[in-house]
Every structure is written in C-alpha cells, then in structure tokens.
Amino acid sequence: MKELLQKHKQYLLTGVSYVIPLIACGGILIALAVTYAFQTHHVNALGGPDIDHCPILIQNISKIGATAFGLFPAVLAGFIAYGMAGKPGLVPGFVGGFIAGMPQTVDGKTASAGFLGALIIGLIAGHVVNLLKKLPVPKLLRPVMPIIVIPICSALPVGLLMLALNVPIAIIMLKMGHMLLNLQSGSQIVLAMVLGAMIAFDMGGPINKAAFFFGVAMIQQSNFAIMGACAAAICTPPLGLGLATLLNRKRWTEEQRESGLAALGMGLIGITEGAIPFAAGDPFRVIPCIMFGSMVASTIAMLGGVGDHAPHGGPIVLPVVDGRIMYVIAIIAGALTTAAAINTVKRFTEKTSSLEGAKSS
Amino acid sequence: MKIVAVTACPTGIAHTYMAAEQLEKTARKLGHSIKVETQGAMGIENKLTESEINGAAVAIMAVDIAIEEPERFDHIRKIKVPVQAAMKNPEAIFAQI
Numbered sequence: 001m002k003e004l005l006q007k008h009k010q011y012l013l014t015g016v017s018y019v020i021p022l023i024a025c026g027g028i029l030i031a032l033a034v035t036y037a038f039q040t041h042h043v044n045a046l047g048g049p050d051i052d053h054c055p056i057l058i059q060n061i062s063k064i065g066a067t068a069f070g071l072f073p074a075v076l077a078g079f080i081a082y083g084m085a086g087k088p089g090l091v092p093g094f095v096g097g098f099i100a101g102m103p104q105t106v107d108g109k110t111a112s113a114g115f116l117g118a119l120i121i122g123l124i125a126g127h128v129v130n131l132l133k134k135l136p137v138p139k140l141l142r143p144v145m146p147i148i149v150i151p152i153c154s155a156l157p158v159g160l161l162m163l164a165l166n167v168p169i170a171i172i173m174l175k176m177g178h179m180l181l182n183l184q185s186g187s188q189i190v191l192a193m194v195l196g197a198m199i200a201f202d203m204g205g206p207i208n209k210a211a212f213f214f215g216v217a218m219i220q221q222s223n224f225a226i227m228g229a230c231a232a233a234i235c236t237p238p239l240g241l242g243l244a245t246l247l248n249r250k251r252w253t254e255e256q257r258e259s260g261l262a263a264l265g266m267g268l269i270g271i272t273e274g275a276i277p278f279a280a281g282d283p284f285r286v287i288p289c290i291m292f293g294s295m296v297a298s299t300i301a302m303l304g305g306v307g308d309h310a311p312h313g314g315p316i317v318l319p320v321v322d323g324r325i326m327y328v329i330a331i332i333a334g335a336l337t338t339a340a341a342i343n344t345v346k347r348f349t350e351k352t353s354s355l356e357g358a359k360s361s
Numbered sequence: 362m363k364i365v366a367v368t369a370c371p372t373g374i375a376h377t378y379m380a381a382e383q384l385e386k387t388a389r390k391l392g393h394s395i396k397v398e399t400q401g402a403m404g405i406e407n408k409l410t411e412s413e414i415n416g417a418a419v420a421i422m423a424v425d426i427a428i429e430e431p432e433r434f435d436h437i438r439k440i441k442v443p444v445q446a447a448m449k450n451p452e453a454i455f456a457q458i
Contacts, residue, residue, distance in 0.1 A: 013371040014426040020372060021402060083427035204372050206425070273375030280379070280448050 008123065009206065014083030015122055016209055019076045022068055023216060027311035029065025031320030033058050034309055073101035073114055077122035084126025085133065088146055092128060092154035096121035099162040104170040111177075113169035115217040117162065120169070125158045177221035188302055192229045196298030196334075199233040200291040204273040216311040224307030224322060231270070231321070232301035232330040234313025237290035238274030239267030239331065240338020248343045267335075270314025285349065289341035297334025301327060362458065364388060365409050365437075366397040366421035369428050370444045373401030380423045380447035381407075387451035400428050409433070419458055423447035 036042075036058050037049035044050040051062045077097025081089030100117030103110045132150050141149075183191060198211035212234070215227035245252045245260030252260065259277040266274025279286040304326025310317045314331075321327045366384050370376035381397040388395035398409045411433065414420065420434050422441045440457050447454060 010424075010426055017369075017371045017373055017402075017426050204375060206371065209371060271374070273372065276375055276379065276448075283449075 011080050011083045011123060011126060012119060013206060013209070015076045015078075015080035015119075016213070018079040019072055022075055023072050023311045026065045026068030026070075026072065027216075027219070027309075028317075028320075029061050030069060031065075031310035031317070033062035033065065035320050070101060073112075073118035074098040076115070077118040077125060080119065080122030081125035081129060084123070085129035088133065088150045088154070089126050089129045091151040092125035092158040093122050095155045096125050096158040096162045099159060099166060100169070102166065104167050106167060106170050106174055109174060111170040111174040111221060113162070113166050114173060114220050115213060116173060117165060117169045120165070121158060121162045124161065125154060128154045128158055173217065173221055177218055177223045180218065180223055180226060189299055191226075192299040192302035193295045195226070195229050196233040196295035197291045199230055199272065199298070200237050200275075200294035201287065203237060203275045203279060203290070204271070208272060212311075215308075219309065219311060224309055225302060225305070227308040227311065227313075228306035228321065228323070228327070229298040229302040231308040231310075231313035231317055232297040232306065232327060232334060233294035234272050235267045235270050235315060235331060236293045236297045236334035236338055237267070237272055237279075238263035239335040240290060240293045241275050241278045241286070241342065242267060243335050244339035244342045247339055248346075251343060251346050268314060269316045270312050272313075285345050286342060289345060290338050292341050293334045293336075293338025296337045297330045300330035300333055304330060306330060362393045362419075363417045364393050364395040364419055364421060364458070365414055365417040366395060367400060367409070367424060367428055367434075368397060368444060368447060369400035369424040369426050371426055373403070376425075376444045376448065377401040380444045383448050383451045384421060384423065384454075387455055391452075391455055393455070400424075405429060421447070421454055423454075 033051055033054070034049045037051055037054050040054070042050040042054050051059055054062075074094045074097035077100065078090050078093035081093030081096075083089075097118040100113040100121055103112050129150060132145075132153055137145055180191070195211045195214070198207050201207050212230055215230040218224070218226040242260040242262075242264035245257045245263075249257060256278065263274040263278070275286070275290055279290070301323075305323045306327045307322035308317055308327075309320045309322075315328075318324055318327065366381070368377045368380040368384070370380070377399050378401065381399050384397050385395055396409060396413055397407065399406045414433055414437055417437065420437050420439045422428070422434070422439050423444050423446065424441070425444050440454060442454055
C-alpha cells in the first residue's frame, strides 16, 4: 500500500516537473499585463484590469500568458499519464486535462476543474492506458494498437469521465476559494502558518510544491491571498540564511559564507532551493529555523492583505503584488526571524558544523 | 567498480545537481568510477551512452519522478533511492552495492 502511494506521488511529481516552467511563464506574463493596466489606470467597471483598452503589445502579452496558463491542466495531466504509461499516456492525459481546464459556469460564476481535475484525470488516464496495454493482441493487430486503438479507447472513456466530473470538481474549487475568502482572522492565521511551514519544510520538495500548487489553484479562482502568503514564505529561507551569514560571520565557515551570498541571490528571485546547502548539512537546526521564519512571513502577508497574481514568490514578483508595503515588511520580518533564530540556535549549541563535516555524517 | 547513475527531482534546478555532486564525490572517495546523468529542468545532461551503461556493474537511480528513456536501464541491476537519500547519505547507497 505504501509503495503504491509512493509510486503515485512519483507520477504526480513527474507531471509537476513538466508544468513548472509553463506556469511560471504564463503567470508572470499575465501578471505583467495586469500590472501595466493598473499602473496606467486601465480599470473596468468591476475594479479589475481592463486589458482590452491597453496597447496592443500589452494585450498580446496577456494573450500569450493566458495561452501558456491555459495549457497547464492539459500538460499536467498529459505528463502524469506519461510518467505512468509512457508515450501512449499522452493522448488521454492531454485530452482529459484540456477538458479539466475548460471554464464551467456554476451558479452564474465561472470556474474550472483546473489543477485538481487535471491531477485526478491524469492518474486515471495513466491507469486506463496501462490496462489497455495488457490486452492480449494478435500479432497482426499489434501495430494499430499504439496509434489507433489505445488513443481512441483511452481518450474516449477518460474524456467522458472528465466531462462528467468537470462541474462537481469546479464546484469544489469554487467552494474552497469561497471558504478561504471568508475565513475568520483566527483560522486565517492558522492557514498562513501551515502554508509557511510547508513551504520551508522541504525547500522546493513535494511538500513545498503542495502548498505552492494550492496557491496556484486559488489564483485560478481569483483568490490571490493564498499565493500572497506563499510568495512571502518562499523567499525567506534562503534570504534569512544568507542574512545570517552576513550578520554573524564568525559562526559560519568560509564555504558557508559563500553559499550565503548565493542563497541571497536565489532568495531575491524566489527560489527556496537556495537554502538547501545549509539544511543538507545541518537539518535539525536549520529546518526548524527556516520554518519559523517562513511562518512569520506568510502570517504577516496574509493578515496584511497581500495578494500575488503570479504563481511565483520572492521580491521579484513585487510589481504584481497587491499590498506591496506589507509584502516587503513580511519578507523582511521573515528573513530577520530566520537569521536571528539560526544564529541564536548556533550560539547555544556550539558544535561547529560545516558543510563538509555534515556530508560525511 | 564502474557505476552509472541518474538523478532527477521535480523542479530540476537544485536537488538534481546536488545529488549528482554527492554521488560523484562519494564514489571518488570509495575508489569507484562513476558517471552521473542529470535529468533536470534543462532535460538530459551528461547523457549515459549505451556502452557506458552496459559496462557498468550497477545503476544508481536517485529519482523522485519518472525518468526519460528508462528502457536503457532495463537489463542492468538498479538501486532506486529518493533524491534526498543521495544528498544526505550517499554512503548508505554505496553500501548496498
């Protein structure tokens, strides 16, 4: 059972690995166009960005971004199925995922099964193809299997299933977004803390991605607060650790101080992985400290009403963030917390650890 | 001993390459010769050739995702571990050889 779950996690992560650059591209381009619209006071009656009256270049940037973003459910489901069943998995995965991305009208609002639908249908598509592959086929018919039989016999049931699931999943997504918007401030804090802890815990690993994709899914439902909290938490582990090496140089080896500078750079562009060189060498002291710092950052961002329109984090997304001042405060507070925590912990557990020493442990 | 390895993580910008570095370092320390193929966000880098795979005694697969061209390793003994294991405790992997 455990092995089965492990395998499914691997399939999901395979899809995720193909889709990360796509959503970064789409999300950032859309956010760019939205920012331009707001900066130049192109605002529609509802207070949203009015892209249609922006210059043609901005309209096109928005269109290209929307296209990349629109491909995301199809590519995600396609490559989840690909990870499970190889090439033949692509067709039902793409088809099912594309259907999951289609906008649905629920109670007069538009929503889509999106991310959640794509995850589910990608796994189903992979299983369907693997079943079809097992069919005993006479040698004569074997060449038609991969190009005719499997694509049709997998895309059809998978597509039908996704069409049936579309509205129910869209309702779930809509409800989830709605519920999150209406959280009382107490539960808001809890949510922000959980997200911050998850983002920092494995620094870009599967748990970090779970929180990150939750934020991305909520952007699609026009709830930008979740990603806002994630965005602040994403950059504080590398920023905080880099800061720690600058604040108290003698507690760190030369090698670590060098990694510290690299970590600062990575933090600025929102790459949590920058913290890994520190955590890999000293996980029991570093990971709690960066989790603490990220929780501080995400909580401040959430309570400060920070919203992030791009599926990415760190200071680099500042132009597309709502509540910029609070966003900056959240990041600074989180990074300072991390730095102070790790330097204090190091002071009280004075056992010199270096990157080298830890590698042989 | 001749060893080949593949590393691949979901994001493919950090863990993949750090795991590769750890495997190379550890192999050198233990006196093995190793070639590590990385399958990160840039796709396959430092690709293992057929003869390199055939000439190796074992393949270490430090992967969190389904890799590209897995059929190349069908006929060779494999040790499968998560990427984290290769970063944190590479010695334990080599002990399994």
